[in-house]
Amino acid sequence: MPEPPAVTMSATLAADEALARRRRAGEHVVSLASGEIGLPVLPGLRERLGAAADRNAYGPVAGSAGLRTAAAGYWGRRSLPTDPDQVVCGPGSKPLLFALLLAVGGDVVIPAPSWVSYAAQARLTGAEPLAVPTPPGEGGVPDPDALRAAVAKARAAGRDPRCVVVTVPDNPTGTIPSRGTVRRLAEAARDLDLVVVSDEIYTDLVFDPADRAHSPALEAPERTVVTTGLSKNLALGGWRIGVARLPDGPLGRKLGTRLTGIASQIWSSTPAPVQEAAAWAFAEPPEVVGYAAAGRRLHQAVARAVARRFTDTGALLAPVRATCYLYPDFEPLREPLADKWGVRDGDALTELLADRYGIGLLPGSAFGDDPNALRVRAATGRLYGETRTERQAALDAPEPLRLPWIRAALERIDAALGDLAR
Structure with a gap:
């Protein structure tokens, strides 16, 4: 009988679980690996779900x-x-x-x-x-x-x-x-x-x-x-x-x-x-349209702020036009990364950022990219807060980058990338 196809854990879900274990161990980590959108549920949706519970x-x-x-x-x-x-x-x-x-x-x-x-x-x-x-x-x-x-x-x-x-x-x-x-x-x-x-x-x-x-x-x-x-x-x-x-x-x-x-x-x-x-x-009643628009504004502000940190370091990055995903390429930094850190591919780069700086990303190889490339995927949807109150504040904020928890995450990313390329 032929062997069934190999089944491995989804890379995004595996990264989520690994970062959650580190949090439970008391480590402070910044998650840029998950596809989760860290925002509160729209009240109208919550009400309709509860009202339909007997169906x-x-x-x-x-x-x-x-x-x-x-x-x-x-x-x-x-x-x-x-x-x-x-x-x-x-x-x-x-x-x-x-x-x-x-x-x-x-x-x-x-x-x-x-x-x-x-x-x-x-x-x-x-x-x-x-x-x-x-x-x-x-x-x-x-x-x-x-x-x-x-x-x-x-x-x-x-x-x-x-x-x-x-x-x-x-x-x-x-x-x-x-x-x-x-x-x-x-x-x-x-x-x-x-x-x-x-x-x-x-x-x-x-x-x-x-x-x-x-x-x-x-x-x-x-x-x-x-x-x-x-x-x-x-x-x-x-x-x-x-x-x-x-x-x-x-x-x-x-x-x-x-x-x-x-x-x-x-x-x-x-x-x-x-x-x-x-x-x-x-x-798409007005409440839904307004929530989606607020989410887009938040994604745009935070994703572009993180994108600037990558490009300021010297990574290559296409202009951010949608989603909360970034795909920086560290190829311009290949020589210093290899000389200083022994990093020669995306897997080693993500391991270094996770182990030394507590920043979780995914290597390009998880997405079928060339395993020798220095490309990684960053997702900013988990930076909006740890509690429902924080996440709602991020969604409502006219200037979310000023919120202390988002500012702290950006400063952590900035410091790690700066040290990486220095």
């Missing part, structure tokens, strides 16, 4: 009519007209993505670098991830020309790539692919008969409204599945709620049948109380 029936596998209608409206306001029958709900966008890979079948093209779970999920389905580099400064999508070449080579070798996963905007780089690149990606997917799975969980965390990310579903609507959730824009990671928008047409109906069949065997239905609260959130 204990399984409900439809694809999700309640109210949630699917609200999600359809959410996408419609983003220039993607959607029928509720195109929507499937799940307990987080992460299991939805996994179920979609199962539904599509075949090998999976992923960007390099890309979110830590894409390659792992592909392997868990029994497929092979096919990593294709992203264009400079445009993370989240494989370079379209390189995609064509890689798929042709893979098929010539007997492999069966059937879909390409993209992230718009991107984790880990916090960048946004241009419209032209997305258009060329869609053309390549059409020519190669690939399904596009577009993870758009960060689409509401673009700092400038005029800089909105361009969805592949606008360019290849007949073959693009879009997924999103509320873990990032509304900081509801622990509530586990996600939605997928299937294409309108034969492919969408086929995928929908397979996806709901898989869901029926794995999670049966998403918790009904969470669906009730999520339906209100996806309808």
Whole structure:
């Protein structure tokens, strides 16, 4: 019997647990490793979740009519007209993505670098991830020309790539692919008969409204599945709620049948109380719109402040346009890092920053990047405070960088990076 695919702990969750152990041991650590958005729950969401606590029936596998209608409206306001029958709900966008890979079948093209779970999920389905580099400064999508070449080579070798996963905007780089690149990606997917799975969980965390990310579903609507959730824009990671928008047409109906069949065997239905609260959130009443806007302002202020610390040290970093993620490259410091610290790759760099300075980051290798590169991923979403009071103050503050706990974290990062490069 063949061995099952190796399953390792998600790098972000493993880093969270390691930093939590150090905190319990009395160490003062600064977490820049987690994808957690450290903000309080919007009161209106809390109230609706509690009011729906007695909804204990399984409900439809694809999700309640109210949630699917609200999600359809959410996408419609983003220039993607959607029928509720195109929507499937799940307990987080992460299991939805996994179920979609199962539904599509075949090998999976992923960007390099890309979110830590894409390659792992592909392997868990029994497929092979096919990593294709992203264009400079445009993370989240494989370079379209390189995609064509890689798929042709893979098929010539007997492999069966059937879909390409993209992230718009991107984790880990916090960048946004241009419209032209997305258009060329869609053309390549059409020519190669690939399904596009577009993870758009960060689409509401673009700092400038005029800089909105361009969805592949606008360019290849007949073959693009879009997924999103509320873990990032509304900081509801622990509530586990996600939605997928299937294409309108034969492919969408086929995928929908397979996806709901898989869901029926794995999670049966998403918790009904969470669906009730999520339906209100996806309808985007003024309270939700205001909360999301406040979150974007906070992410922008803190992420750009941390970005300045990296670039002042001499690291290379693309302009921060979205999310709370940074992807600095310490290549200009390779010689002094090697001479002074014996650091020659991203893994050693993150170990040094964690062990000597108590600053947790993730190496680029966790995201499928070149293991010899000196790139790391920093996430600023955990800098907003340790208590609900602090986090609410950060969300409300017109100048969050003046808050003592955020200022202290920035000073700690500044001192560590300065010592590192000195």
